[in-house]
Amino acid sequence: MRFIFVLLSLFFSVQSCFSDQLTNILPTFEAYVQKSLSEWQAPGVSIAIVKDGQIIYEKGFGVREVDQPEPVDAYTVMPIASLSKNFLVTLIAQLVDEGVLDWDAPVKKYLPDFRLSDPDITNQFTVRDLLSHRSGLKGFSADSVWNLGYNATEIRDFLAQLPFEKGFRHDYAYQNHLFGIASDLVEKVTGQSIASLFQARLFNPLALTYSNVGPIEQPKKGLWGAIKGWFQKKPKLNVALPHHVIGTKTTATATSPQMYTFMGSTGVNTCAHDLGLWMIFQLNDGQINGKALVSKAQITQMRTSHVQATNLRPDDMQFPAVRMSQIHYGMGWFLGNYGGEGTEKVPFLSHMGGFGGVRSLMTLVPNQKLGIVIISNFGSMRVSMLPEALRNKFLDLYLNLGEKDWSKENLQKMQEIRTKNKQYKNDYRLQNPRPHHDLKVYVGQYKNPLYGSFEIQQDKQGLTLVYKDRRVSLTHWNGDEFEFKGNDLTPIYSEYDQGYIEFGVQGQKALLSAINLMFEGKSEIFERVKEGA
Structure with missing residues (x-):
């Protein structure tokens, strides 16, 4: 009995140690967020941190729209782009539990018209293959026409004509529109929209009150907008506008309609508070209040490696080699280990999102029952690596990995890439100057x-x-x-x-x-x- 008491005392002592550690590092982390926001010229960011089944921290920084006073808080809604994929795979896991879907059934069983450029691969392609970035297609296939505003049917037709460039079920290459086809599949077998399924099966049971799917209502601007809102008796929307860099200035823009071409892939809008509840649910292995919304078996499937991301650059800003190793993709999760040189690395789960002026990043450390999510109304993956810098700083502080200015490093790397690309073009022009024809x-x-x-x-x-x-x-x-x-x-x-x-x-x-x-x-x-x- 005394042995059990000692073990319990040790357990609660360790838990208390980590809780105290979090309390101690939060002021330093907050100061770093403020500094980084200014360095990136980002208008706003919202953050939630969970530990041991509770939201222990949630806070917004900056503003919803540049040059406007309304602040970002923990309930400010933003599109989360590809972080939506984590919700989609969780929904599919529920349908697998219910026998409605099978991870390893051919896609054509559910979508007879499904087609890729190789007939043999098309026939072999399973639900699991749609969700694990190992298709054999070039990375980000059909994204160029998505960016150009093609509709869902046009994107599917375009995708079906693209050649395979990698090994089927062998090489990692990130895809957006295979998740879009997975959305089609879910709607076909259930007879319901992704929006209604997410609401009934995920948002409502988890009390994700501020989450929704589909085009987001934008705040009405100016005096007329305020008057109209008053007469309609509508509360003022707590929605952040996306922002891009135009010239050297951070500029607000409307939410892109392309964000919602495939709802299950990139169509969720939510806030840091709701994502904090989502992280608790995921860290509880699919349970809420003792009830399993998803079985442990399917949660394990999502977190099992399906392909290793072996083609990452040494200077990769998403998965920096100085901290991260063994990066794999499961289904709806990147998997890896985080730690410093000579230290024990902790396993983590993560997913990011970025498109049309918004960024998002969620990372869980399951063996610590720890999670952090960062959403921002600035940039895309090609513009802002602010969420990665903040996540890395938080984990460094939590794991006592020493001082490293991730924001400064990521900004410098992005600037070096842009300068190098421009310099290459300039050098070629200087060495080979030629006039144009008539x-x-x-x-x-x-x-x-x-x-x-x-x-x-x-x-x-x-x-x-x-x-x-x-x-x-x-x-x-x-x-x-x-x-x-x-x-x-x-x-x-x-x-x-x-x-x-x-x-x-x-x-x-x-x-x-x-x-x-x-x-x-x-x-x-x-x-x-x-x-x-």
């Missing part, structure tokens, strides 16, 4: 088997690229190459996504062209099919 040489219509047609027009200002309903001004770069702002082609792109179009000219006639932001498929070439007037 502008009328480029005028005409060009066509690609996957992307369709665009037109080059000329006016007094120069050349304009016309693609679908977009008109994009071109500026001469060098020779037969012109540049344009990526966010003139689609608002999904940031100031840092520079576009280039290069023409292949023979004699006094452009025969083909290539655009760096339209790069997928067997050929990037657009062939000229019609001359200009």
